[in-house]
Amino acid sequence: MSTHTYKKFEDLDSGALPDKMTVYQECLQAFNASPVQAKRCRLLLSRLLRLLYCGESFPTAESTTLFFSISKLFQHNDYSLRQLVYVAIKELSAVSDDVLMVTSSIMKDIQNGEIIYKPNAIRALARVLDGTTIHAAERIMKNSIVDKNQSVSSAALVSSYHLLPVAKDVVRRWTNETQESISDSKSFPSQQFLTHEYYGANKLPLSTYTYQYHALGLLYHLRNHDKMALMKMIQQLSTNSPLKNSLAIVQLIRYIGRIIEEDSGLTQTLFPLLASWLRHKSDMVELEAAKTILSLPGLTGEQHLQAINTLQVLLSVPRTVTRFAAVRILNRTAMKNPEKIVVCNVELESLINDSNRSISTYAITTLLKTGNSDNVDRLIKTISGFMDDISDEFKIIVIEAVRTLSLKFPEKHQSMLSFLNDVLRDEGGFSFKNAIIEAIFDIIKFVPESRESALETLCEFIEDCEFTELAVRVLHLLGTEGPKTPNPTLYIRHIYNRVVLENSIVRSSAVIALSKFALLGDESISKSIKILLTRCLSDVDDEVRDRAALSLKLLSSKDIEEAKVYLAPSVKYSLPILEQKLALYVSGDKDTFSTPFDISSIPTITEEEAKAYEYKEKTAADTEEIASPGKEDKEDDSQNEVFKQNLLHQQYSQELASIPEIAAYGTLLHSSAVVDLTEKETEFVVTAVKHIFEDHLVIQYNVNNTLTDIQLDDVTIVSQPDAEDVFVEEFIIPIEVLKPQAEAAIYVSFSRAEGIEPGVFVNTLSYTSKDVDPATLEPAEGDVGFPDEYQIEELQVSPGDYITPAFVGNFTHVWDELPNEQSAVYNLKDVTSIEESVSGLIKSLSMMPMESSEIVSSSSHHTLKLYGKSLGGARVATVIRLASTAKGFMMKVQVKSDDEIVSESVANNVV
């Protein structure tokens, strides 16, 4: 005994983890001893738990031995030992075999044991039971659920919930008991609070009603298929016998949110309920109600405002976590509807200096999102004041927000740039500097007026830049943007300084950047560049010499255009496709190497297209969560989308090119998205894709035969355009045989008139159907089948099919410049909100929204600015003004384009 005591103290003094094998041996010894020494066993159990909770584990065999020696402790009736035994059983049951053996001991405790460990016994029971043995415990569980002791009832409800995945049918039989528990009043046995002498300032409650939370959780999972039952439950729990537990209310709010999500028709019925919880004594209820209300799309601005007002109050409570939660919800709301948050601006600004950095960062980014052209300058100033106090990680988030903001308010680029310039001078790691450089790059790309001052900032930066990678990127940008400025020589000096002072990687990119300036056509510049390049020929590094030699060679050739192709190409290859093709080429067998890799098969992207994609991505991929890796996933997604689009286009081109008649039409200019022409559940599902060629329109009808016993022969489409002089049918490629559950495509080709011609095609599917033998899937010999027709929906060709989205830095400028204005006025009847029509217009016109005009800030009127390029290469700019009137929505469309026909047909065919 004395040695044990000694050991115990040794352990405690050093605080070191007890030895695993010693504990194991001691446990076996003590647990199997007779009589059992309760105090010593409890001490050993706590050591065992300490090992487990610190990450140690026992192999299954040892764990099983331990498990059974622990079950010996059931002989001793000390309740405090028994309670810890149950904790140990819970921990070990997951890793031991034959845990079922203790079931009867546990059940005996539940029925006749002491009150204090009864709940522990019930919870341990849920670990040793499974789907086949649960029946034995049915009666006990039912009785426990309706027990008047709150702890027993909760334990039974939680255990039933744990058992749901393996025995839903059995647990379902306890629905009535569960239902009864929710509204029943249960309490704690009074002697429970005798366990300790002193409870501090805590109140000793009669009941905390937590069983309502557990019962509600269980009940929802038993009833979630039955909407009527759920509605009844909600009604009952909100009016007749309202829930008393905050956790339960939070849970109920989530269920209501889920129901509305599935059936938006119930929004207005259930809203008053949600709103009633916006004023509650518990902040978690208020937060949950506000969060749910703000995530529901079908509510009015007024209703959202109620939730925002609640959050506004919560922004200034002393509890950090509550402020955090409130500002986080507001931040999320600000992403979609920044204008709604403006009422909280005063509170948000006071949070900028919050002691919790996450709160201050959320406050700033939210403010930046709500920023409008009036307060942006002031905001930027406020932020600059506190940039010094925060860590790199938060600085990056702030810079990201500034970047988004500068794209939103191009006219404010000056204050943004000076802010970025200031922070660029600060100390910081690579990722911080990188974020700033990215932001400046974006401003240069999308706000052309800022170019010179931004480039100057960058020039200063590379004078003293410790990061090679950043220096290289800046040099590349100077090479592409520098020559476009009125005073290019300025940059040449900065670039050449790099050649003198930097490492070889930076030097070689400086060489390429320099040579781009020689392409300007200015003799004196070209001459000095050549001199500088000649000096580079004696560089110590191979790469630098090679690049200098190549550039000199190209520059000295007569044909400056050819040099341009190599030194400053205007088109880029689509990199994801290039990568994929190259990988395919390399992984092929030897034969593929006999033909050289065909670079011309890779689609190219012009600079403008690339910019349009990038702009879309940059403005869409908003900072969703602070410093969470989830953000990166999101960016990957949007990249994937572009990649998928490219891939799809490529796939279409290949498919179409394999049909000789269509191959003769030349290159595929544009393919539309897939349009459904039938319901998804019909026997024959038809979808269509419109392919536009130089002079032709090819409609690809994909027909899917969903039947298992019918084969279709000679499937064709009778496609009747409304304007027969515009679209003249040339040929149809029908499907000869469409097997059951197969899909194939019909191509219908039309020659098309020049310009942007809309049209409506009335389609009828005709075919000969034959019954097939389900075994062989072949029709009976000699079955001639019978011809049939099938009416499918009309297919519309809209101006959007002829336009690709494009980006332009200064929309107003382009708008003023473009000729051929056309306008039209529409009265929209089927539209319910401006938001809806705006997103519809962007899609149907297939143009890019400019100046953030896709964000609707008022419910009564809105101006949408769109830009794109027609397939013929003409620029198209559109300004659409929407206003709500008593009779619905009025829409005025103004279109300007290089091409008169384009303007006219877009204006006249918007809807």
Add this chain to the structure above:
Amino acid sequence: MPANISLYTVNSIIFLDNDGKRLLAKYYKPPHGEADPDSLAGQDKKQATFEANLFQKTQKVNGDIILFENQIVVYKEYSDVIIYLTGGLNENEALLYTTLQGLIGALDIVLKSSIDKKSIQENYDMVSLAVDETADDGIILETDPAVIASRVTKAPTDDVNIKIDLSEKGLFNAFQFAKSKVSERLQQGF
């Protein structure tokens, strides 16, 4: 972001000391059925890095809450212990914090207002019970500190039953016990 409609709310409860070393860590997953693929339960290596990084972020920063590796982490720092409770990104922050406060309040009672490394190690049995009474494999059992504490039994006083119960009933029991023992011996005939 869909709200969590299951009752599984708490991802883990972790106690670290002032060097970032683990005192107690419970990573939860449902006892039956599928675990969330992102769950750290059963992933010893990932748990260790998670704890190390989390400790670095939160030590000496009395922020109460932080978003960390796609989880909400609420925490409370004491002189040589930090107690963390984590939940999913869409969880209700106030709800998690109330749960943490429930646990901490209960520890305050059972450890007699001294939440520190030494008393946690010395009273590991009661600390384990308090954690077990707060959350059951991720389902919150109770958030009221007094209730959680009242369910935590103290260790048995002593193994050798020398406690003399001087009440009438106690004396009677002692007498009964002696009587039965004596008669037992007598029957065995020594």
